[in-house]
Amino acid sequence: xxxxxxxxxxxxxxxxxxxxxxxxxxxxxxxxxxxxxxxxxxxxxxxxxxxxxxxxxxxxxxxxxxxxxxxxxxxxxxxxxxxxxxxxxxxxxxxxxxxxxxxxxxxxxxxxxxxxxxxxxxxxxxxxxxxxxxxxxxxxxxxxxxxxxxxxxxxxxxxxxxxxxxxxxxxxxxxxxxxxxxxxxxxx
Numbered sequence: 001x002x003x004x005x006x007x008x009x010x011x012x013x014x015x016x017x018x019x020x021x022x023x024x025x026x027x028x029x030x031x032x033x034x035x036x037x038x039x040x041x042x043x044x045x046x047x048x049x050x051x052x053x054x055x056x057x058x059x060x061x062x063x064x065x066x067x068x069x070x071x072x073x074x075x076x077x078x079x080x081x082x083x084x085x086x087x088x089x090x091x092x093x094x095x096x097x098x099x100x101x102x103x104x105x106x107x108x109x110x111x112x113x114x115x116x117x118x119x120x121x122x123x124x125x126x127x128x129x130x131x132x133x134x135x136x137x138x139x140x141x142x143x144x145x146x147x148x149x150x151x152x153x154x155x156x157x158x159x160x161x162x163x164x165x166x167x168x169x170x171x172x173x174x175x176x177x178x179x180x181x182x183x184x185x186x187x188x
Contacts, residue, residue, distance in 0.1 A: 027187075028083030031156065033175040034168065036101070038158035040180060041083035042187065046151050047109055048072040049117035069121075076125035076155070088159065090131050097135045102160040104172045105130075108143040108184040109153035115142030122155055130157050138164075139173045143181060154184045 028041035048069050091100030105126075107119050119142035123134050131137060138160070156179065158172045 030085060031179050033158065033179065034171045035158040035160050037085055037088065038156060038176060039083050039085055040154055040156035040183060041079050042152065042154045043075055043079045045072055045075045047111045047113055047118040047121065047153055049113045049121050073125040076122055077129050080126050080129045084130060093132045099162050100132065100136050101162060102138045102164050102169065103131045103136050104158040104160065104169065104176055105137055105140045106156045106176045106180050107153060108180045110145040110147045110151050112146065112148055115144040118142055138169050141173055141177055143177060152187060154180045156180045
C-alpha cells in the first residue's frame with residue numbers, strides 16, 4: 001500500500017481507508033473506537049436474504065435463485081477476508097465461547113430487505129472469517145434506508161475482549177453504528 005492509498009479522515013474515528021483495486025473492487029478500512037480493533041467494508045453487491053429465499057419459490061425475478069445467494073455469500077466472505085486486519089483474532093474453535101473474542105456487527109444499507117434479514121445473511125457469510133460461529137456475536141445491528149434505486153451497504157465488525165461488560169458492548173454498538181452511518185453517507 002502506498003501513501004496515496006491512505007486517506008486520514010478528521011472528525012471521524014476512521015483510522016484509514018483503502019480503495020481496493022482487485023477484481024472485487026470494494027472500499028474498506030480500519031476504525032478506532034471502544035474496542036480492540038474494528039474494520040469496515042463496502043462490497044459492490046446487492047444484499048440478499050436467506051429468510052426471503054426460503055419463502056419464495058423460484059421466480060422470474062430470481063428471488064428464489066439459490067445460486068445468487070451463494071454468490072452473495074462468497075462475495076461477502078471474500079471481501080471480509082480482504083478487509084479484515086492481519087491481526088484480527090477469532091479465537092480457537094476448541095475453546096469455550098466465553099473465552100473467545102466478542103464480536104459486534106453493524107450493517108448500514110439501502111435495500112428493500114428488512115434490516116434483520118440482511119444482518120443475518122451477512123453474519124452467515126462471515127462465519128469462519130470474522131468469527132468461528134455466530135455464538136461469538138454479542139450484538140448485531142441493521143440500519144436500513146428503504147429503496148430500490150442506488151442500493152448499497154457498509155458492513156463493520158468490532159472485536160471486544162472476552163467477558164466485556166454489557167455497557168462496553170453497548171458503547172461499541174453505538175460507536176460502530178455512528179462510524180458506518182458516516183461512511184455510508186459519504187458514499188452518496
